[in-house]
Amino acid sequence: MKKIRKAVIPVAGLGTRFLPATKAIPKEMLTIVDRPTIQYIVEEVVASGIEEVVLITSAGKSAIENHFDYDFQLDTVLKEKNKSTLREELANISNLIDVVSVRQKEPLGLGHAIWMARNVIGDEPFLVLLGDDLVRSKVPCCKQMIELYNEVGESIVAIQRVPKDQTFQYGIIEGEETEQDRTFKVKRMVEKPAPGTSDSDMAIIGRYLLMPEIFDLLSKTTPGHGGEIQLTDALQALSIRRGMYAYEFIGNRYDAGDKLGYLKAIVDFSLEHPTLGGPFKEYLQTICAGGKCSVPS
Ligand code: UTP
Numbered sequence: 001m002k003k004i005r006k007a008v009i010p011v012a013g014l015g016t017r018f019l020p021a022t023k024a025i026p027k028e029m030l031t032i033v034d035r036p037t038i039q040y041i042v043e044e045v046v047a048s049g050i051e052e053v054v055l056i057t058s059a060g061k062s063a064i065e066n067h068f069d070y071d072f073q074l075d076t077v078l079k080e081k082n083k084s085t086l087r088e089e090l091a092n093i094s095n096l097i098d099v100v101s102v103r104q105k106e107p108l109g110l111g112h113a114i115w116m117a118r119n120v121i122g123d124e125p126f127l128v129l130l131g132d133d134l135v136r137s138k139v140p141c142c143k144q145m146i147e148l149y150n151e152v153g154e155s156i157v158a159i160q161r162v163p164k165d166q167t168f169q170y171g172i173i174e175g176e177e178t179e180q181d182r183t184f185k186v187k188r189m190v191e192k193p194a195p196g197t198s199d200s201d202m203a204i205i206g207r208y209l210l211m212p213e214i215f216d217l218l219s220k221t222t223p224g225h226g227g228e229i230q231l232t233d234a235l236q237a238l239s240i241r242r243g244m245y246a247y248e249f250i251g252n253r254y255d256a257g258d259k260l261g262y263l264k265a266i267v268d269f270s271l272e273h274p275t276l277g278g279p280f281k282e283y284l285q286t287i288c289a290g291g292k293c294s295v296p297s
Contacts, residue, residue: 001149001150001153002124002125003124004050004124004125004126004127004146004149004209005050005051005052005124005126006050006051006052006053006054006120006121006124006126006127007045007048007050007052007053007054007126007127007128007129007142008053008054008056008114008117008121008126008127008128008129009038009041009042009045009053009054009055009056009128009129009130009131010056010104010110010113010114010128010130010131011026011028011038011055011056011057011058011061011064011131012056012057012058012061012103012104012107012113013027013107013110013113013131013132013257014107015027015132015257017257017258017259018030018257018258018259018262024060025063026038026060026061026063026064027131027132027256027257028041028061028064028131028132029063029064029067030256030262032134032256032262032265032266032269033266033269033270033273033276034273036064036067037131037132037134037256037265038064038067038131039067039093040134040269041129041131041133041134042068042096042097042099043096044129044135044140044141044142045097045127045129045142046096046097047140047143048127048140048142048143048146049143049146050097050127050142051097051098052097052098052099052100053097053098053099053100054100054101054102054117054120054121055099055100055101055102056101056102056103056104056113056114056116056117057101057102057103057104058103058104058105058107059103064131065099065101067093068093068094068096068097068099069094070091070094071090071094074090075087075090075091078090100120102116102117102120103116104116107228108223108228108229109223109226109228109229109230109231110130110228110229110230110231111218111221111228111229111230111231111232111233111234112218112228112229114128114210114214114218114231115215115218115219115229118215121212121215122212123212124212125149125155125209125210125211125212126209126210126212127142127145127146127207127208127209127210128206128207128208128209128210128231129142129206129207130206130207130257132206132255132256132257133205133206133207133253133254133255133256133257134253134254134256134265135158135205135207135249135251135252135253135254136251136252136254136268136269136272137249137250137251137252138250138251139250139251141158141207141249141251141253142207142209144247144249144250144251145158145207145209145247145249146209148180148183148245148247149209151180152180152183152245154211154242154243154244154245155208155209155210155211155214155235155238155239155242155243155244155245156208156209156244156245156246156247157173157186157204157207157208157209157235157244157245157246157247158204158205158206158207158208158246158247158248158249159173159184159202159203159204159205159246159247159248159249160202160203160205160248160249160253161201161202161203161248162201162203163201164201165195166203167193167195167198167200167201167203168192168193168194168195169192169203170192170203170204171189171190171191171192171203171204171231171232171235172189172190172191172192172193172198172200172201172202172203172204173186173188173189173200173202173203173204173246174186174187174188174189174190174198174199174200174202175187175188175200175202175246178245180245182247182248182249182250183245183246183247183248184202184245184246184247184248185243185244185245185246186239186243186244186245186246188236189204189232189235189236189239190232190236191224191225191230191232191233192225202246202248204232204235204246205249205253206253207249208231208235210235210238211238211242213238213241213242214234214235214238217234217237217238217241218231218234220237221233221234221237252268254268267284271284
């Protein structure tokens with residue numbers, strides 16, 4: 001079984017749900033407490049033992065590449081000013097992992113963005129993490145998936161349960177339970193099902209572990225929902241060709257590309273912050289003192 005060494009992070013989308021904030025700033029660079037969203041995602045990749053990140057970028061997203069690069073001029077100024085802690089912090093970011101970028105010239109959909117990584121990935125299984133999907137968990141979500149892959153040796157999509165009236169917003173999996181904990185064999189997949197057309201509440205989130213055959217299937221995928229090349233259509237074909245598992249990961253997921261999801265992430269990540277968590281909780285308790293909302297004590 002081939003080892004999982006590389007992770008693809010598509011960040012070439014337009015981020016229209018977050019306009020006007022995302023007109024000139026990539027949504028992946030919006031800050032959660034003290035780091036941009038994309039840094040949490042790359043940190044998850046690193047903590048899962050991955051060796052190389054492939055960013056799928058587009059015009060206007062160079063801030064993301066710069067964030068993980070070494071800035072000679074800034075480093076020189078910080079050195080002259082004896083700001084050693086800051087220098088170390090910045091060096092840690094640029095030394096996190098090897099980052100390669102590939103341009104997606106037009107936003108033709110998530111499936112097309114992943115297909116752009118074919119030459120860099122080659123013939124090995126790999127991870128995909130969406131650049132605006134955050135997971136907070138004790139064991140990194142990708143690590144949980146790699147552990148399952150080491151047992152089942154096939155593609156895996158991470159899922160979470162969602163209320164039935166919200167399934168139309170997600171890619172939905174229909175599957176059968178397996179012997180592995182929290183794991184289902186995928187039977188059918190449907191992108192954003194119309195209300196009443198699927199009984200399942202298992203929604204695909206932005207973490208995938210894929211066999212390289214996905215590239216061949218993506219090259220044959222015609223534009224689907226919204227006129228975009230949908231990853232879900234190629235996943236469905238891959239599940240038929242080779243089999244696929246859905247894994248109900250342990251942790252909390254936040255759609256940081258959506259305004260409400262982003263606010264929830266800020267609150268939960270702030271409450272956990274080693275120095276800001278305490279004072280922030282006190283502040284929330286003060287504003288909730290009227291008894292209208294409850295904050296964990
Ligand atoms: P989204 O649909 O959430 O991102 O795509 P978006 O298109 O940027 O945002 P909205 O919906 O307009 O607000 C999921 C992921 O796929 C990437 C996005 O960057 C995001 O990480 N993506 C999407 C691409 O890289 N290329 C595309 O053509 C489409």
